[in-house]
Amino acid sequence: MKYAVTGSTGHFGKYAISYLQKLIKPEDSIIALARSIEKAKSIYKDGVEVRPGTYEDPDQLIDSLKGVDKLLFISSQPGAVMSRIDQHNNVVQAAKAAGVKFIAYTSFPHADTTEAPLAADHKATEALIKKSGIAHSFLRNNWYLEDEMNFVEEASNGEPFVYSAGDGKVGWAPEALYAEAAATILTTEQPKEVYELAGPMHTYAELADVLRKVTGKQFEIASVSDDEFMANLRKYVPDQVDAIMTMIQKLIRNHALEEDTTDLADVLQKPVPTLEEQVQALFKAPEK
Numbered sequence: 001m002k003y004a005v006t007g008s009t010g011h012f013g014k015y016a017i018s019y020l021q022k023l024i025k026p027e028d029s030i031i032a033l034a035r036s037i038e039k040a041k042s043i044y045k046d047g048v049e050v051r052p053g054t055y056e057d058p059d060q061l062i063d064s065l066k067g068v069d070k071l072l073f074i075s076s077q078p079g080a081v082m083s084r085i086d087q088h089n090n091v092v093q094a095a096k097a098a099g100v101k102f103i104a105y106t107s108f109p110h111a112d113t114t115e116a117p118l119a120a121d122h123k124a125t126e127a128l129i130k131k132s133g134i135a136h137s138f139l140r141n142n143w144y145l146e147d148e149m150n151f152v153e154e155a156s157n158g159e160p161f162v163y164s165a166g167d168g169k170v171g172w173a174p175e176a177l178y179a180e181a182a183a184t185i186l187t188t189e190q191p192k193e194v195y196e197l198a199g200p201m202h203t204y205a206e207l208a209d210v211l212r213k214v215t216g217k218q219f220e221i222a223s224v225s226d227d228e229f230m231a232n233l234r235k236y237v238p239d240q241v242d243a244i245m246t247m248i249q250k251l252i253r254n255h256a257l258e259e260d261t262t263d264l265a266d267v268l269q270k271p272v273p274t275l276e277e278q279v280q281a282l283f284k285a286p287e288k
Contacts, residue, residue, distance in 0.1 A: 001028045002067055003186060004100075006053050006091065007074035008032035009039045011146075012106070015179030016072055016186075017048060023187045033064055055087035056080075061094035070102040071095055072186050075122065088125040096132045103129055103136045104186045106178075109171075109196060109257055111140055116256040117247065137191045141178045142171035142198035142257055145278050148207065150237065150245075152282060155211040160220040163204040164229035168252035171198025172207070173264060173272050174281065181267040196261040199272045204252075207275065214279045226250060 003020055007013040013032070020030055033053025034040035040050040051064040055076050065071065073091055078084045095103060108114070108122040122140075129136045155161050178197055185191045208221040224232070226246050233242040251257070265272050273281070 001025070002031065002069050003028065003072070004031040004033055004051075004065060004068040004070070005072040005074070006033045006055075007076070008034045008050075008053070009036060009043060010074065011175055012074055012179050012182075013072075014043065015176045016074075016183050017044070019180045019183035020072075020186065021047065023183055031064070031068060033061075055090055056082045058090040058094050061090060062097045065094055065098035065100055068095075068098065068100050070186055071100050071104070072182055073103050073105045075106050075125070078121065084121045085124050088121065089128055092125070092128045092132050092134075096134060100134060102186075103134050104182060104191075105129055105136065105138055106182065107138045107140045109140050109142050109198070109259055111138065114256055116251045116254075118251065119256075136193065137185050138194045139178075139182050139185060140194065140196050142173070142196075142259070144175040144178065145172040145199075145282065146175050148172070149282075150233075151204075151207065152211065152279070154236075155208070155217060155219055156215050156283075158217045158219050160222055160232075161204075161208040161211065162222045162224055162229060162232045163208075164224050164226045164246065164249040165204045165252040166223065167203055167205075168255050169201040169203055169258045170207075170252055171201055171257060171259065171261075171264075172275060172278065173197075173199030174278055177264065177268065177272065181264055184267050195263045195267065196259055197264040197267070198257075198259055198261050199264060199278070200275060201258060202275050207279075210276050210279050214276065214283065 005013050005017050031049045032040050032044050035054050052060050053064050076084050076087045108119040111119050111122040126138055230242050230246045
């Protein structure tokens, strides 16, 4: 069996390949697809074949996917010159042309039904994969705890914890756990079509309480309006990022990430760490 992972030099891709190496059989092989061959080769010294994998280059993708049985397709970041859905279409069509037999795609919670703006490209990509006829699993990852590092850093410095997500809940879990689940699903003989992957549901107020406990800092916790949240962000994030982060707070306030699922724990066959355990780990582990 030949496995391939797109976006192999990013955090998720590196985690996924690390787990894949532990899960595959001796006769199996792994291909790391990357925009930068040099960077990928500096990461993967032995046991992983590196091939070019630029989402904007369909011909290159077809060549790089030849011989691949199963593909972990990690969604690209929005905001590039080529739209994300066009990039994703290139990957799907290349996989079909190359004869890939299975795609595991990193998607968004309830991508097929949610109205969250961030989900639009994922919904369209899921539709493209279905239309391709390739067997697939949609890995609808809820939210990485590492995405909250702005909050974590401010809290650890004793600065106010400011949010506008109200009582909306998030299924935080470490990015590495989502990647471990992806690798596990990729190597599963009969995976489900859809996995709603999430950690335990918590509000930002609960995250703030955990940060107080872990850091020992008694910082202010403030639930504010979107305008106030954005004004606070402008003190430490670049222009435009503040608007994106505020949009995320709004979708969480509208309960777009709330779900009742045990898929992540079921796939991993172990409990997802508690929020307190996750936050403690952030302060123990060096950032990768």
